Amino acid sequence: MKFSGPLDELKRRTEEALAMGGEEKLAARRESGQLNARERLDILLDAGSFIESGMFARGIRPETRGKTPADAKVAGYGTISGRNVAVVSNDFTVLGASSSAINGKKIRHIRETATSRGMPLIFLGESAGSRMPDRMGGAGRAMLGQDPFEYLRSRKTPWVSALLGNCYGSSTWYSCMADFAVMRKGATMAVASSRVTSIAINQKVDPEELGGWRLHSETTGLVDVVVDTDQQALEIIRRFLSYLPSHAGETPPRCPVPEGSDETGEAVLEALPESRTAVYDVRAIIRSITDLDSFFELKARFGKSITTGLARIDGYSVGVIANNPKFKGGAIDIDAMRKATSFMVLCDSYNIPIVFLVDQPGFLIGVDSEKRWAPGRIMNWMNALSLVSVPKISVIMRKSYGQAYLNMGGGKNSHEVLAWPTADLGFVDPALGVHMLHKLKREDDPERFDALLADIRQDSSAWSLAALYETQAIIDPRHTRKTLKGLLKVHLGEGFVGQHALANWPTSY
Structure with missing residues (x-):
C-alpha cells in the first residue's frame, strides 16, 4: 500500500492518544463509576459528531513528553441536538489533567473559535491544577498573562462548566466564569487542593468542607445544579443549552408546545x-x-x-x-x-x-x-x-x-x-402600617384598628x-x-x- 510508513505511524500515534493514561487508570475509573474524558464526550455530543483538535499535542518538557497523550485535555467540536458546540474535556488519567503550556494553547484556540464562530463552549472539569514543572521559575511566569483575554467574560456565546471530580486551578476559574455550572456529588472545587491548603495553613482540611457540593450549591451559590452521576451532569448540560441561542446575536430556539x-x-x-x-x-x-x-x-x-x-x-x-x-x-x-x-x-x-x-x-x-x-x-x-x-x-x-x-x-x-x-400593594404589611401611622394595636381598640386596616387595604x-x-x-x-x-x-x-x-x-x- 502506498504511504504505508506514514499511515502506520498515524495509526500508532492515534492509538497512543486514545489509550489516554493507560488501561490501569482507566479501569480504576470504571470501577469507581466515573467516566473518562472521551466517554463523557460520547454521551454529551450527538453520535459521530466529534472533531478533535490537538490529539497529538504533548507536554513541552522532555520528561513529560512521552507520557502526556493529547496533553491531558481532549478538545474539539461537535453538535448537541444538531447545533455546533466547542468542548474541552479534562483527562485526569494524564498527570491529573494539570494545566500546562501546550494544553493552555489548546484551550485558547477552542475558546477563540467558539467566540468567533458563535458556538457555546463547554468545559468538562476535573483537574489537579497547574503542572508545577511548567509553572516554576521565570519561564513558568512567562506562561502566565500571555493571553490578555483569557479571563474576559463578554458573554458572546454561552459557557457551561461541569465539575466532575477534583477541580482546582483552571477548572475552578472556568466554572466561576461560566453561565451555568453543574456539579456531581463527590466532586470538589477550590483554589487549591485540600492537601495544598492543609500545608499552607498548617491545619487539616476536609475536601468536602473546602469545596464540596453542599458548600457551592447552598453557601457560595457558584453551582446551579447538583447531580449524582456524570451521565446526569451531561444530560443536564444538553437540557440547559436547549433554552439558549448558540450566540448572543440570535434568538433562542422555539420549541413545540407539549399537548395539555x-x-x-x-x-x-x-x-x-x-x-x-x-x-x-x-x-x-x-x-x-x-x-x-x-x-x-x-x-x-x-x-x-x-x-x-x-x-x-x-x-x-x-x-x-x-x-x-x-x-x-x-x-x-x-x-x-x-x-x-x-x-x-x-x-x-x-x-x-x-x-x-x-x-x-x-x-x-x-x-x-x-x-x-x-x-x-x-x-x-x-x-x-x-x-x-x-x-x-x-x-x-x-x-x-x-x-x-x-x-x-x-x-x-x-x-x-x-x-x-x-x-396587595403598599410600603409594609397593612397591619404594621396601622401601627406605624396611628400608633395603634388591635388590642388597644379593635373596632378602630379594623376600620383603619380596611382603609389601608383598599388603598393598597x-x-x-x-x-x-x-x-x-x-x-x-x-x-x-x-x-x-x-x-x-x-x-x-x-x-x-x-x-x-x-x-x-x-x-x-
Whole structure:
C-alpha cells in the first residue's frame, strides 16, 4: 500500500492518544463509576459528531513528553441536538489533567473559535491544577498573562462548566466564569487542593468542607445544579443549552408546545392559598403557567426565598424570577438578591424575556443583612434591572411591598405589569402600617384598628394600582398563561435580540 510508513505511524500515534493514561487508570475509573474524558464526550455530543483538535499535542518538557497523550485535555467540536458546540474535556488519567503550556494553547484556540464562530463552549472539569514543572521559575511566569483575554467574560456565546471530580486551578476559574455550572456529588472545587491548603495553613482540611457540593450549591451559590452521576451532569448540560441561542446575536430556539400545556389554569387557584398570610411553594404556580415539564430551576438550594429558572411559554424560552413564600415568607435576603441579579445577567445576555412572579413582604432586614452589604446588593439589582433590554413582564400575585416593588419589576421597571385581584400593594404589611401611622394595636381598640386596616387595604389594592395605570391589566389568575402568551408575541415579534449591556457584568460579586 502506498504511504504505508506514514499511515502506520498515524495509526500508532492515534492509538497512543486514545489509550489516554493507560488501561490501569482507566479501569480504576470504571470501577469507581466515573467516566473518562472521551466517554463523557460520547454521551454529551450527538453520535459521530466529534472533531478533535490537538490529539497529538504533548507536554513541552522532555520528561513529560512521552507520557502526556493529547496533553491531558481532549478538545474539539461537535453538535448537541444538531447545533455546533466547542468542548474541552479534562483527562485526569494524564498527570491529573494539570494545566500546562501546550494544553493552555489548546484551550485558547477552542475558546477563540467558539467566540468567533458563535458556538457555546463547554468545559468538562476535573483537574489537579497547574503542572508545577511548567509553572516554576521565570519561564513558568512567562506562561502566565500571555493571553490578555483569557479571563474576559463578554458573554458572546454561552459557557457551561461541569465539575466532575477534583477541580482546582483552571477548572475552578472556568466554572466561576461560566453561565451555568453543574456539579456531581463527590466532586470538589477550590483554589487549591485540600492537601495544598492543609500545608499552607498548617491545619487539616476536609475536601468536602473546602469545596464540596453542599458548600457551592447552598453557601457560595457558584453551582446551579447538583447531580449524582456524570451521565446526569451531561444530560443536564444538553437540557440547559436547549433554552439558549448558540450566540448572543440570535434568538433562542422555539420549541413545540407539549399537548395539555393550556389546560393547567385551574392549577393556579389550587396552588394559591385563600389566606393572604398562608405560605405555598411558588414552583407549583410556575409549572401551571409554563409549557408542560419545561421548568428548569437554577440554584434551587441557594437564596431559596427567590426561585429562578428557565422555562417555555408557547414554545418561547423565558426566564422566571419568582418570590417563594415557602422560604422566609418570601422575604428577599442577601443570597436571593445575588441570585436574582446573576439570573437577569444570563437572560439579558442571551435574549431571553423575563417573567417576574411577585409575592414578597420586602427585603429581609437586620444587622446581619447590613453587614453583608444589603444596600449595595439592592442597588446592584436595580442597576442590572435598569440595563436589562429583553422584554420584562411582571405579575403581581399577592404582596409587593416597599423598595422591593421596584426590584421585582414594578412601575416602569417592566414593559408590562399585570396584577391578580389578590394583589396587595403598599410600603409594609397593612397591619404594621396601622401601627406605624396611628400608633395603634388591635388590642388597644379593635373596632378602630379594623376600620383603619380596611382603609389601608383598599388603598393598597390592585384596583387602586389600575386606576393610576401602574398596572396594564388585572387578570383572573387562571388566565395568566394565556395573557403571557399574547404579550410575548407582542414584545418578541419575529425575533428579539437585545442590547446586551450586561454582557460584561462581573461573574461573581
